[in-house]
Amino acid sequence: MDTFSPDRRTALIGGAALAAGPLLPRTAFAQGEPRRGGTLVAQTYSDLRILNPAIRTSFAIHVFTSKMVEPLVDLAPNGEPAPRLATSWSWSPDARTIMFKLREGVLWHDGKPFTSADVQFCAMEMWRKFQNFGTQLHRNLVGVDTPDPLTAVFRYSEPMPRGLFLRALAELGQVVPRHVYQGTDILNNPANLAPVGTGPFKFVSYTPGQHLVMERNPNYWMAGFPYLDRLVIRVIPDGAATAAALESGDIMMSLFSSLPRTELVRLAKDKRFRVGTRGNEGNPLFNTIGFNTRKKELADVRVRRAFAHAIDLESYAKRFDYGYSQPAQGPWPANTPFFQAGVPSYAFDPKKAEVLLDQAGFPRGADGVRMRLRIMPNTSESIRQLAVYVQQSMQKVGVRMENVVLDAPGYNKNVNREWDFDVATDTGTFRGDPAVGSTIWYRSGIAPGTPWSNQFGWKNEELDKLADAAAVESNFDKRKAMYNRIAVIANTEIPVWMALEQRMVSAVNARVRNDHNMPRWPASSWHDVWIAA
C-alpha cells in the first residue's frame, strides 16, 4: 500500500531533513508537483461512534465522514458557498422554492448512480426528522420534488434566506444513498457505521473509539483525485500520547486543538511541524460565561456586568491561552459576514465591578463576602481553567464561588436539562450563520432539555422577535441589521457572555501539502492533500 516509504521510520528522518527545505533557496522543490500515493494518518481526540452525517452532525463526525460522504454545497477557500454535489442553485422570488441542479456522472461507492431521489430521501427522511440542527433548519420544509434525476426542488412554507441555507448545507447537507436506507430502521442501519458515499475516499474499516481506515475511490467524479492511497483517522484522547505520536511520525497531523497549549507552543518552534489556526476559520468558537438569571443575585444586570468588569480576559488570553484566543466582541465571530465592531464592551475595571455590586444591593459582609455562588465548567480542560480564573477574579471583588466540576453527562443534566446552576462556563460553536446555532443561546421559549440554548431563564421580547424575523428574512442587508441589533442587546444584557473567541489549532507534519487550504478544512474532503517525499 505504502508505495513511497517501505519503512516509515526512515521516511521520518527524511522528512526531518526536508522540513528544513523552506529555509534553503531551493524551496520550489518542497512545493513542486503533487505526489500520488501514500497514507495520511490524522488524529482527533473524540469520536461519536456514528458515521452518518445525515442523521447526526457535528465537527467530530464530519472529520471522519467528510472524506466519504459529500454535501450538496461546500465552502470555497474564501468562505463563500461553492458547488459540490449540487452544481448550481436558484431561489424563487418569494424565497420559498429552491432549485438545485445536481452533478452529472456521480457514482456511489457501490457503483449505483447518484440522483435527485437520494437528495429527496435525505431531506425528508433524515435531515428533517432526525438530524440535530436539521430538524430546526427544515422545520418549514413541505416537500422535495424531483422533476428529473439531476434536479431537486425544495419547497418551504416560509421564506428560506439564501446565505443561511447555503452556508448551513456545508455542515448539514450531506447526502447518503436512498437505496441503502429506504425501508430500513434508519437509526439502526449498519451503514451508519460503514458509510457508502460519493466522496474521494471509500470506507475500509472502522473500530469505534479507535480508528477509521479509508482508501482512494478510483471512480471519484473529480478526475485525477484524490492523491492519497489511504487515509486513517485515529482517535487519541490523551494529549501527551498525541504529542509523542506526532513527534515519532506515527501520526502526521493533530486536529481540533487536541494538544495541550504548552505542547503547541513547543511544537510551533520545531521546524518539522506547522502549528496554527489556518484552515479552522470556519469553525470559530467562544468560551462562554452563562448566568442563571432565575437566581435573584444574577437577575440583576449590574451583577452580570460586574462579572464582565472583574475578569481580565486580555491577560487570560495571553497567559493561559498563549495567544490562541482573544477577548470576543459580541456573539458573531470576527471574519464572519455578521461581525459588528463596536458592540457594548466591558473594560477590565475591578473598582467599577465593586461599585456595580454595591449599587445592586450586595455590599461586602463582615467577612468581606458579598454573595456566594457556584460555578460549573464543562469538561474541556481550557474551560475548567477559565472557571478557576473567574473564581479567583471574583474573589477579589467579594464574590465567593464554589467550583463544581462534573463529567459530561452530569454537566448536561445540571446545566442544560435541569437548570440547576448559578454560573456556567462552556463552549459555544458558531455554525456559519447565527440562525443555525447561535440565536438559540438568547431566544426565550426554547424547549426544555435543549442543550446549548437559552438555559439562563432570560427573556427579551425584542430579541425574540428579531431572531424569528431574521431566520426567514431573505434580504441579506436587512438580516445583518437585525443581527447587529441582537448583538447590541446580547452584550448589553449579557445573560450569557461570549467572553473569549477561539480558533481551533492544528499541528501538522511539514511534509503534508495542500492541507488547511479552506475555512473548515478538518471537516472537508481532503481530495487534494498529498505528502512530499
Place this chain on the structure above:
Amino acid sequence: MRRVARLILHRLAASVPCLAIILVVLFLLLRLAPGDAVDALLAQMGSGDGALDKLLRDHYGLHGSTTTQLLAYLARLLRLDLGVSVQYAQPVLDVILSRLPLTVLLMVSALSLSFFLGSVVGIVAARRAGQWPDTLISTLGLLFYATPSFWFGLMGILLFSVKLSVLPSGGIEDLAAGYTGWRRVLDIAVHMVLPTLTLALIYFAVYLRVMRASMLEVLTVDFVRTARAKGATESVVLVRHVLRNALLPLITILGLQAGSMLGGAVVVESVFSLPGLGRLALDAVSGRDLNMLLGIVLMSAGLVIAINLTVDLLYAKLDPRITAG
C-alpha cells in the same frame, strides 16, 4: 478427577451471589451519578434539541424507575442478553468481544513476564541475601514499585519512540502500512512491547520481593537441611525442595493481581491508546453506558473467577495437602 470437578462446581456456585451483588451495586452507583447515557451522547454531539432528547431516550429505553430498569436488566441477563450499548449503538457482547483479545493478550503477557522475571531475580536476590546484588535488586524493585505506571509508559514512549525511533508510540498496529499475515503478527508484537513492559514492571517488583522473602524463609526449614544432608546438589535443593514450596505465596498473589490488573490496564491503555477493556470501561462510566459497564464487569469477573480457579488447581498440584475445601 472428581475432586477437581467438585472444586470447579463449588467455586462457580459460590461466585453467583458474589456476581449478583457486584452487578446490583454497580447499577445503583451509576444511577446515582448525575446524568444518563443520552445526556452523555448529547454532550459529545455538542448540540441537540428536546425532540432528539426524547427520541433517543425512548429508543434506548431510559424511561422508568431504577427498580424497573434493574429488574429488566437482570431478566435480560438470565436470557444471556447483555443488551445494546448506547455509546456504540451495537450489542454489548460484540463490542466486548472485539476488545477482549487485546486485554487478555496484555494481561497474560504482562503477568507471565513479571512472574517469570520476578521469580528469577527474586531467587538471585535470596541466594545473595545481604550482599551487594541483593541490595541493588531490592533497591531497584522498590523504585519500580513506587513509580506510577503511566510515568514509565510516557518515559518509554519518549525514549524508544520519539528519541530513538525503534518502537511505535501507541496503538495496536500500524494502520498506515496495512500489513497482513505474519508481518501483521510481528507488527502487533512490536506494538505490545512498551505496554507490556510498563504493566509488568510494577508487578515484577511485587513478585521479586515476595519470591525473595519466601525463598529465605523456606531455606531455613528442616527439610532443606535434610536434603542437603542426604547429599543433594545445591541446584536440586533449590529447584526441587525450596522453589516448589516458595512458589505457593507467589501463586496466591498471581491470582489476586489478575483482578487488579484490569485497573492497571486502564492507565496503560490510555497512555498507549490501545483498544482494550480498560479504556472501554472508563468510557462506559463517563458515557453512563450502563449495559456496557455491567457487561464488562460480568466479563472481567468471569476472567478473575477463571484465573482464581486455575490458581486453586495449581495449589493442589504444588501441595497435595491442599484440597478443594
